[in-house]
Amino acid sequence: IVEDAKSLLLEEVVSDKRKATLNALLQRGRFIAPQVGDEAVDVEQDEEKVATGNDLIQIDHNYDFFDPSTRELRVKKTEENLRVRRISVRGGSSESGSSTGSDGVRARRPSEISQVSSTGSECRSPSNLDKWMRRSIILRWGVLTGKLLHNHATTGHAAFQRQISDRNLQPGGLVRIISLGSVGSNVGETYAGYVRGLAADGTYVSEQDERKDSRARRQVLKVAERRAKAVVKKMRILIEKVLREPEDKLDCDWAGAGLCKFLFSEEFTDTLMILASGANAVLASQPSLIEVQAPCKVFGDIHGQLRDLMLLFGAFGSPGDDKATEGVGMSFVFNGDFVDRGSHQLEVIGILFALKILMPERVWLVRGNHEDRTMNEKYGFRKACMQGLGKDMGPKTYDMFHKAFDQLPLACRVADQILVVHGGIGNGRWGLADVLFIKRPLGGDVLYSPQNRWIFNMLWSDPIEDDPIDPSSGDEKAVHEVFGVHTSGRCDAAVEFGWDITKTFCARNGLSLVVRSHQCSAGGNGFDIMHDDSLVRVFSARDYEGNGNDGAVIEITPSGVSGERQILSVRPQVLRSWTKAQNMIPTTPMSPTRLM
Numbered sequence: 084i085v086e087d088a089k090s091l092l093l094e095e096v097v098s099d100k101r102k103a104t105l106n107a108l109l110q111r112g113r114f115i116a117p118q119v120g121d122e123a124v125d126v127e128q129d130e131e132k133v134a135t136g137n138d139l140i141q142i143d144h145n146y147d148f149f150d151p152s153t154r155e156l157r158v159k160k161t162e163e164n165l166r167v168r169r170i171s172v173r174g175g176s177s178e179s180g181s182s183t184g185s186d187g188v189r190a191r192r193p194s195e196i197s198q199v200s201s202t203g204s205e206c207r208s209p210s211n212l213d214k215w216m217r218r219s220i221i222l223r224w225g226v227l228t229g230k231l232l233h234n235h236a237t238t239g240h241a242a243f244q245r246q247i248s249d250r251n252l253q254p255g256g257l258v259r260i261i262s263l264g265s266v267g268s269n270v271g272e273t274y275a276g277y278v279r280g281l282a283a284d285g286t287y288v289s290e291q292d293e294r295k296d297s298r299a300r301r302q303v304l305k306v307a308e309r310r311a312k313a314v315v316k317k318m319r320i321l322i323e324k325v326l327r328e329p330e331d332k333l334d335c336d337w338a339g340a341g342l343c344k345f346l347f348s349e350e351f352t353d354t355l356m357i358l359a360s361g362a363n364a365v366l367a368s369q370p371s372l373i374e375v376q377a378p379c380k381v382f383g384d385i386h387g388q389l390r391d392l393m394l395l396f397g398a399f400g401s402p403g404d405d406k407a408t409e410g411v412g413m414s415f416v417f418n419g420d421f422v423d424r425g426s427h428q429l430e431v432i433g434i435l436f437a438l439k440i441l442m443p444e445r446v447w448l449v450r451g452n453h454e455d456r457t458m459n460e461k462y463g464f465r466k467a468c469m470q471g472l473g474k475d476m477g478p479k480t481y482d483m484f485h486k487a488f489d490q491l492p493l494a495c496r497v498a499d500q501i502l503v504v505h506g507g508i509g510n511g512r513w514g515l516a517d518v519l520f521i522k523r524p525l526g527g528d529v530l531y532s533p534q535n536r537w538i539f540n541m542l543w544s545d546p547i548e549d550d551p552i553d554p555s556s557g558d559e560k561a562v563h564e565v566f567g568v569h570t571s572g573r574c575d576a577a578v579e580f581g582w583d584i585t586k587t588f589c590a591r592n593g594l595s596l597v598v599r600s601h602q603c604s605a606g607g608n609g610f611d612i613m614h615d616d617s618l619v620r621v622f623s624a625r626d627y628e629g630n631g632n633d634g635a636v637i638e639i640t641p642s643g644v645s646g647e648r649q650i651l652s653v654r655p656q657v658l659r660s661w662t663k664a665q666n667m668i669p670t671t672p673m674s675p676t677r678l679m
Contacts (some may be wrong), residue, residue, distance in 0.1 A: 139500055139650050140595045141642055142166075142616055146608075146635075146655035149398035151331040152664045156398060161655075166612045218566050222583040229590030300364045307361025307440045310347075310354050314437035315403070317346045318393075322401065325393040333626055333661050334388040335426045342389070342430050343471060352476045355433050359483040362436040365443050366490035372518040373447050377498040377651055378640040379414035383600035383609070383621040384451065387425020387467070391625050391634050391658060392434070399636060399656045402438050402446050412445070416495050418600045418621070419451020419505035419542070423462035424628065429471050432484065450491035451505040452542040452601070456527050459485075489524035493541050497639055498649050500595045507599050509540030509578055510568045511588035536576060543577040545602060546585065546618055582614035589617055596653065598637060603627045606663075609635025610655040619653065631662040 148159045321342075347354035380399065385392055396404075402415045421435055422428040438446040452458060459465045459481075468481040495503040496515065502508075521538060530539055547565055568584060571577035585597060596617060603622040604611065609632060611620040625634035635657045643650035 139645060139648055140616070141650060141652045142612055142619070143652060143654040146610075146657055147399065148657045148659065149394070150659040150664065151394055151398075152659070152661075154326070159657075161612075165608055165610065166616075218583070222566075222586060225583070225587045226590040229587050230593075233591055233593045300368065303364045304361055304440065307357050307364070310357050311361065311437035311440040313348070314346055314354070314358070314434060315441055318396075318434050318437070319401070319404070321346070322393045322397045325390060326397040331661050331664065332390075334390040334624075337390045337426070342427065343433075346430055347433055352472050352480060355429065355472070356476075356480050356483055358433055358436040358440065359480065359487050361440045362448075363483070363487040363490055365439055366448070366487060366492070367523070369443075369492060370519055371492050371494075371521040371523060372515060373449075373492045373495045375414050375416060375447055375495055375497050377414075377649065378411055378638070379416055379497055380656075381416045381418055381497075381503055381598050381621060381637040381639065383418055383623040383635065384420035384603070384627070385417070385425070385431055386420055386453070386624045386627065387422050387428035387431050387463075388624045388627075388634075389425070389427035389430045389434075391623065392431060394658055395623060395634065395636055395656075398658060399638070402442055414445050414447065416447045416449060416497070416503050418449045418495075418503055418598070419491075420453040420600065421448075421451070422464040422467070423453045423458060425463075425624070428464050428467040436487070447495055448491055449495050449503060449505060450488065450493055450525075450542065454488040454491055455530070455542075456485055457531075486524065489526050493521060493525075493538065494518050496594075497598075498641070498651055499593070500648070500651060501598055501639060501653075502589075502592070502594050502596070503598045504541050505599065506540060506542045506577075506601045507544035507546055508580060508584065508588050508597060509537050509544045511580060511584040513537045515592050531576075539576055540578055543571070543573060543601075545571060545573070545577075545579050546599070546613055546620070547579045547581045549582060549613055582617070585614040585617045595651075603630055603632045605630040605632065607632045608655075609633040609657050610637065621655070623658075625658055625660050626662050631660055633660045633663070634658040 144161050145158050146161055148157045149155070150157075343351040347358075382392075382395070400413060402413075405412065415438070417435060421432050425431065435446075435448060439448055453462065453464075456465075464484075465481055468484070469477040471477070472480050493504070494515075497503060502515075517537075518541075525538075529535060530542075547569070549565070566581045566583050568581070569579050571579045589595060589597065596619065598619045598621060600621055600623075602620060603609075603624070607622075607630075609622050609625065612618075613620065619637060621635050621637045622632065623634045623636060625632060635655050638654045638656055640652050640654070641649050642652040
């Protein structure tokens with residue numbers, strides 16, 4: 084593998100300006116911890132640039148900021164506490180003559196960490212630092228090897244696609260087949276589920292059955308599209324109404340009486356059932372891993388907070404409103420947790436389903452851990468259906484919603500480079516091709532089964548915060564908590580993953596960034612940048628459960644080309660917290676809240 088890496092990585096993966104650096108690193112055999120000293124540190128810093136693979140992602144140093152109380156849209160600079168860096172690379176207090184990265188965060192050298200702790204005392208455990216550095220070096224080799232393996236898989240898969248093309252077979256799904264995510268996957272088997280005439284299990288589907296299903300789907304969608312068009316029209320009226328309201332307020336304090344009738348007509352129960360049926364048909368026709376091109380916006384958890392959703396649409400653009408997105412055909416990805424806890428759950432899910440039906444190739448819904456019966460029975464969506472739709476129609480409509488939820492895709496890939504997933508990557512031992520082969524409908528009994536733990540963790544896992552403990556502190560947990568995979572405090576089946584898992588997963592799957600949701604930071608800004616700029620967290624419901632957090636979305640736009648791949652710009656767009664505007668809490672964000 085190392086011999087192949089020397090040739091393939093130098094020739095095909097690494098840019099010309101870094102070939103010399105990487106060649107020197109390969110020749111020096113960087114399997115051992117670096118020596119303390121300026122020369123070793125400089126080489127290691129070059130190696131980290133090679134290994135991060137983030138040349139194709141430009142995370143903006145500014146973000147858009149909309150304050151509903153003043154109706155002002157401003158541009159603010161991303162503070163250091165929003166761009167989290169590990170202690171081992173972010174450095175301490177500024178010193179004269181010290182180098183500073185482009186983001187203003189100084190990288191501390193190993194000699195500084197090993198000699199002095201943050202309080203100026205001697206390091207109590209040099210062996211801990213040695214373990215830390217060794218693991219960092221192994222990680223960088225893992226990233227390089229992952230890129231090599233991805234390159235091999237891509238080459239092999241391209242050959243298979245040529246064979247498929249020669250046989251005049253075409254993909255039956257709406258997404259082109261992606262590069263293999265894991266070595267050893269059977270390319271033909273993975274492809275079979277999306278070849279016209281083949282079911283996911285490889286059995287033959289007759290043209291007659293396929294035409295019959297297609298006719299039934301068209302009939303359902305014809306009715307659903309008419310209702311969806313009327314709902315989206317009312318949604319645009321509501322957006323303007325919310326923007327003109329003289330006083331900002333929390334979603335839970337917003338007068339929502341009659342909203343269902345306004346949005347969905349007098350026969351709102353009938354409309355919601357039609358929308359659920361139509362969304363089910365659209366979602367079932369699309370794969371478990373969806374492909375989206377830039378530009379696009381990614382929304383985090385909404386949790387039934389309709390007013391926040393309308394404000395985000397009004398401030399930063401809504402689906403189909405090309406005037407608000409400067410004439411660009413913007414796609415919209417909603418990254419799960421549409422319902423539960425909020426005051427307007429039926430309105431939110433009805434609007435999202437209407438948008439999906441009306442714009443199936445522009446609006447994408449990704450499953451979260453709250454698109455699940457167990458969660459909905461505990462955290463409010465079932466109750467909202469019963470109270471809002473009555474004891475007769477409530478259960479029936481609730482079941483129809485869940486049929487659609489079970490068809491939701493599990494992840495989204497943006498412009499071949501960014502993976503959008505609700506929770507995270509779990510243990511990171513799966514690949515993108517594995518997601519394509521997930522069979523749906525995916526009910527809770529299948530989702531919670533032990534053999535599908537990796538799917539469960541796509542919805543439930545969390546990233547480990549960068550450097551919760553200084554590795555020079557002498558605490559043995561300092562090394563173990565940041566690296567690897569650990570049991571989560573949420574439940575026994577859920578895990579937390581370290582920055583090393585994120586980076587090797589991205590390298591092996593040809594990705595540059597993971598965007599996830601699932602957590603909000605108390606007093607936070609609605610987004611965080613973590614794991615050496617390899618992971619972004621976005622949360623859209625502001626003041627969620629009294630946490631005083633801003634809401635945010637992430638905008639992804641093309642900003643250039645490098646070789647055959649796009650360079651993507653990632654820019655947060657933030658909706659100010661009502662609680663912060665009232666000066667009721669400090670604006671310094673706290674650790675993420677681990678709510679179910």
